């Protein structure tokens with residue numbers, strides 16, 4: 208009977224069902240304790256293509272699914288879901304290029320299942336027998352896909368480490384446009400909780416679905432990559448589709464009004480996707496993901512008069528309309544002056560400082576989340592915005608940020624304590640793994 212028999216290699220549930228994960232991927236799921244039992248049962252297990260084991264979804268509570276494959280990775284212009292779990296990983300020491308490729312193949316296979324609402328591997332949470340740790344940790348059973356997207360990124364250290372090591376034979380193809388961010392005003396960066404060789408952004412409408420994805424992808428990576436830092440986010444702080452209402456951040460402000468949206472292919476091609484002209488060919492249709500954990504001194508903000516909160520922002524709080532007048536989506540008029548002759552939108556307001564008019568036309572796609580991670584000894588919430596932006600060159604983000612950091616009135620209420628820049632490879636076709644084109648360059 209399923210779930211109650213003694214471990215028996217020959218009786219293991221369908222070996223063919225397991226061919227999607229490498230030995231080490233499955234080994235990670237089964238955990239060290241089961242190693243002796245499990246390894247004998249596995250035999251030779253090759254990597255299957257991401258779509259070659261059609262998984263069945265478990266649970267119907269939220270069946271919203273987004274394709275894992277495509278020209279671009281999902282989770283960028285996908286309508287921003289309500290919850291996020293971000294994780295950055297470091298490759299274990301001494302591993303080779305083949306190990307990295309195998310991990311990416313495993314992650315591709317697992318992500319293609321998870322985004323359909325399936326368990327991470329065919330054995331699932333209950334089907335592996337009583338004497339094996341379950342392949343899937345089980346907390347998402349019954350929750351459905353819940354709009355899950357899984358987006359992978361590669362840190363600069365994957366190409367070349369800070370001390371010049373080329374661990375995976377990628378140093379020679381590091382794109383010129385993969386630059387680091389300069390140290391910025393109000394940066395209080397914790398290097399141990401920043402950057403990383405690899406990152407995964409899991410977004411879903413149910414927090415448990417996003418956590419389940421990161422948890423099980425972390426298990427698969429056991430022995431190959433270890434979790435370096437991670438962040439949970441709730442309440443999207445931007446819209447990435449015109450079909451979405453503009454949400455509010457923890458300052459109570461509408462955030463995402465003038466964001467780039469999925470329905471704007473022209474501007475996305477200009478500002479977000481790496482183009483043919485930029486190259487290299489293997490990176491085309493990819494992008495860069497800039498993440499910044501920005502603590503907001505919300506108790507100080509809460510003591511500001513409404514008029515001052517609006518002056519600092521450059522928009523009114525109720526509508527999100529620019530202070531130059533109109534409604535939420537009216538373009539700001541930076542030349543408009545009040546009866547006292549002063550500009551209606553303060554030149555040190557956030558909207559003035561970061562608007563494309565003040566930044567050589569640069570735009571970015573913002574996709575951040577609110578966070579609250581407890582409180583400090585003084586009883587102040589450890590809260591803020593986990594800022595995420597997708598842009599086709601990190602230096603374009605840095606330019607806008609420098610303009611913001613220099614004079615933006617917002618900066619008085621913000622402290623950035625974690626940061627990372629990741630190259631996000633293009634999306635995969637049915638027979639590819641994430642990043643494959645880079646390894647074949």
Ligand SMILES: C=CC1=C(C)c2cc3[nH]c(cc4nc(cc5[nH]c(cc1n2)c(C)c5CCC(=O)O)C(CCC(=O)O)=C4C)c(C)c3C=C
Nearest residue numbers: 456460461462463464465466501561562563592607608611
């Ligand atoms: C340099 C990049 C940016 C950082 C860092 C940043 C932090 C940050 N922003 C808000 C709140 C708002 N931002 C808004 C607009 C906006 N912000 C950026 C860039 C950064 N923000 C851009 C490019 C824009 C769009 C400007 C434009 O084109 O008009 C807004 C206004 C509403 C909107 O358009 O989204 C708010 C509100 C916070 C709280 C924050 C750090 C915690």
Ligand SMILES: [Fe+2]
Nearest residue numbers: 462557558561
């Ligand atoms: Fe902003």
